[in-house]
Amino acid sequence: MSDLLQTPLHDLHVRLGAKMVPFAGYSMPVQYGLGVMKEHLHTRAKAGLFDVSHMGQVIVTGDDAALALERLIPVDIVGLEENRQRYGFFTNDAGGITDDLMLANRGDHIFVVVNAACKDADIAHMKANLEPDVSVTPVTDRGLLALQGPSAEAVLSALNPAAAEMSFMDVATLTLNGAECWVSRSGYTGEDGYEISVPNAEAEALAQVLLDHDDVEAIGLGARDSLRLEAGLCLYGHDVDTDTTPVQAGLIWAIQKVRRPGGDRAGGFPGADTIFAELENGASRKRAGLLPEGRAPMREGVPLFAEAEGGEQIGQITSGGFGPTVEGPVAMGYVPSEHAAVGTKVYGELRGKRLPLTVTKMPFTPANFKR
Amino acid sequence: MKYTEEHEWLRSEGDVVVVGITEHATTQLGDIVFVELPEVGAEVSKDDEVVVIESVKAASDISAPLDGEIVAVNDALADNPSLANEDATGEGWFFKIKPSDASQMDDYMDEDAYKAMID
Numbered sequence: 064m065s066d067l068l069q070t071p072l073h074d075l076h077v078r079l080g081a082k083m084v085p086f087a088g089y090s091m092p093v094q095y096g097l098g099v100m101k102e103h104l105h106t107r108a109k110a111g112l113f114d115v116s117h118m119g120q121v122i123v124t125g126d127d128a129a130l131a132l133e134r135l136i137p138v139d140i141v142g143l144e145e146n147r148q149r150y151g152f153f154t155n156d157a158g159g160i161t162d163d164l165m166l167a168n169r170g171d172h173i174f175v176v177v178n179a180a181c182k183d184a185d186i187a188h189m190k191a192n193l194e195p196d197v198s199v200t201p202v203t204d205r206g207l208l209a210l211q212g213p214s215a216e217a218v219l220s221a222l223n224p225a226a227a228e229m230s231f232m233d234v235a236t237l238t239l240n241g242a243e244c245w246v247s248r249s250g251y252t253g254e255d256g257y258e259i260s261v262p263n264a265e266a267e268a269l270a271q272v273l274l275d276h277d278d279v280e281a282i283g284l285g286a287r288d289s290l291r292l293e294a295g296l297c298l299y300g301h302d303v304d305t306d307t308t309p310v311q312a313g314l315i316w317a318i319q320k321v322r323r324p325g326g327d328r329a330g331g332f333p334g335a336d337t338i339f340a341e342l343e344n345g346a347s348r349k350r351a352g353l354l355p356e357g358r359a360p361m362r363e364g365v366p367l368f369a370e371a372e373g374g375e376q377i378g379q380i381t382s383g384g385f386g387p388t389v390e391g392p393v394a395m396g397y398v399p400s401e402h403a404a405v406g407t408k409v410y411g412e413l414r415g416k417r418l419p420l421t422v423t424k425m426p427f428t429p430a431n432f433k434r
Numbered sequence: 435m436k437y438t439e440e441h442e443w444l445r446s447e448g449d450v451v452v453v454g455i456t457e458h459a460t461t462q463l464g465d466i467v468f469v470e471l472p473e474v475g476a477e478v479s480k481d482d483e484v485v486v487i488e489s490v491k492a493a494s495d496i497s498a499p500l501d502g503e504i505v506a507v508n509d510a511l512a513d514n515p516s517l518a519n520e521d522a523t524g525e526g527w528f529f530k531i532k533p534s535d536a537s538q539m540d541d542y543m544d545e546d547a548y549k550a551m552i553d
Binding site for chain 1: 464465467468470486488490491493512515516
């Protein structure tokens with residue numbers, strides 16, 4: 064455990080009685096005293112504060128930083144307006160996804176937030192392919208907090224009223240508790256909320272001020288996972304990876320028209336041919352929301368079948384568990400496209416028994432964004 | 435009350451034994467969201483896996499602590515698995531077994547020995 068990295072909130076987590084676990088090379092809080100279920104429900108009812116400082120924060124600068132990033136990311140970055148954010152991913156030559164990420168146009172630079180487990184590879188990938196035209200600078204002196212839930216706006220705007228003026232996927236530089244913070248109105252829970260990049264030295268004080276609000280509880284990675292699962296959001300390395308394409312993963316909404324065939328800046332990213340062929344002809348398999356009929360949770364790795372008995376495996380669950388807000392099990396996974404229509408019944412094999420699941424539209428819980 | 439190394443508790447009620455898991459176990463497991471109980475009338479052998487518990491974190495199995503017949507299961511627990519977290523040694527019981535050899539109870543720990551084990 065001793066070689067694990069620590070976030071700037073490590074001492075706070077320990078003081079709050081968090082159960083710390085190794086995650087992506089960091090010692091991270093998986094849950095606090097409330098436990099995963101209550102932490103999840105509290106976030107949907109009021110507000111939760113998450114430490115996501117393990118994630119990679121990267122600044123990309125240069126005259127054509129947005130255009131350069133489009134060589135690696137099949138998203139309209141050139142057309143991303145100042146102080147706006149959007150979702151994207153890096154692709155490989157086979158059209159697979161090497162990481163998913165958030166991109167923000169912060170005026171004189173593009174701010175990129177990537178997954179903790181991929182950040183070293185992502186930074187090397189950007190440096191190798193984009194420098195020297197643009198500079199790629201990892202931000203190592205800042206933590207990242209997420210404040211999520213219906214009370215998030217009231218809580219944050221008490222520190223700076225400008226927070227309330229932001230809409231979903233806006234970004235802004237706000238002074239919060241004396242710290243210069245880079246704030247986005249987004250998150251990974253399906254709730255309204257903010258992600259806040261804060262200087263390491265001021266991170267704990269800001270977290271403490273937010274936690275001092277009656278509506279805010281500290282929330283661990285356990286509830287973060289069940290919240291994003293109910294919201295139908297992909298977890299990199301599980302629901303999307305180098306073997307899944309954006310078309311298979313149901314992420315074509317993130318590839319704007321301008322980057323698709325016929326668009327002004329069509330293609331020009333790794334794997335474009337494969338992805339465009341799938342756009343044209345359809346993918347052989349798709350990521351689907353799956354609702355188990357019984358109460359038994361079906362987790363990652365559970366094999367899926369078309370029939371209650373016999374037949375070959377047709378797919379598998381990539382994320383699954385109990386959804387505290389749904390009050391039952393929820394899952395997502397890959398199934399052949401002919402089995403991906405909403406309402407289709409498939410079977411998961413659990414402890415030697417095949418149990419039915421229904422292909423279901425995601426999210427499992429309605430999104431609560433401030434559009 | 436007797437205790438197994440797998441954190442089950444056993445309480446004799448006449449000629450049957452009530453079985454559940456300890457508060458220590460439910461705390462370790464976290465919020466319990468699913469419990470699959472055995473069939474009433476099933477003949478089981480000691481160490482047979484008879485119960486599946488799923489918490490928000492993971493699945494685990496509970497073994498029969500004794501040879502015997504399952505004479506009752508806690509249907510309320512199947513409907514509301516959080517009973518195991520809320521009242522581990524009361525409303526959160528799992529099943530009642532009629533042991534074929536009551537002396538198997540002697541193999542298990544008393545409360546002091548169990549407390550010493552989990553400390």
